[in-house]
């Protein structure tokens with residue numbers, strides 16, 4: 001497997017990345033192919049980072065992108081990881097972890113100190129879902145855990161720490177959880 005930039009003019013690659021996004025988020029993020037393709041094109045705009053994991057047959061196995069959020073180019077200090085998707089048939093083989101590690105190198109080489117990700121809980125798949133977070137928020141945050149296959153556990157294994165939450169971000173009881181990681185220079 002190799003991890004490379006997705007080129008803005010690589011139409012077959014864009015198509016494959018969009019289909020992968022659809023498959024990876026099926027049932028969790030209401031996307032159609034047009035919206036998924038738009039998402040991939042968004043990640044290809046100048047100044048963003050867009051990387052794909054390919055196998056020897058040039059199939060896209062995974063896709064990761066990052067948006068410069070704090071500071072001004074070329075001195076961006078913090079990047080938002082968005083999105084990350086691994087082909088469902090190839091999950092659980094270390095591809096997600098490899099894509100995150102590669103992205104860390106990418107942002108480190110640009111001088112960043114922070115990489116963060118926001119991950120929704122729209123289906124009570126963490127202990128922060130389905131409750132009133134305004135009631136004793138910090139205790140809930142301290143004890144947050146995954147209740148199903150929410151990617152919270154994945155990001156923790158990649159070294160991210162839970163640093164915040166937006167209560168009711170996607171509706172009552174549907175928070176958006178913020179995780180961040182210090183980037184080694």
Ligand SMILES: CC(C)(COP(=O)(O)OP(=O)(O)OC[C@H]1O[C@@H](n2cnc3c(N)ncnc32)[C@H](O)[C@@H]1OP(=O)(O)O)[C@@H](O)C(=O)NCCC(=O)NCCS
Pocket residue numbers: 024025083084085086087090091092093094095096097098117118119120146148149150151152153154157
């Ligand atoms: C989350 C996702 C990117 C993980 O990719 P992956 O290639 O399957 O993950 P890896 O094989 O690199 O896993 C690394 C570690 O995290 C663990 N892990 C991966 N997904 C997990 C999950 N949903 N819950 C708990 N642990 C998980 C693995 O077991 C592995 O642990 P180990 O090192 O102890 O063996 C992938 O499942 C995916 O694309 N999911 C759908 C889209 C999504 O949720 N994206 C993130 C949105 S913020």
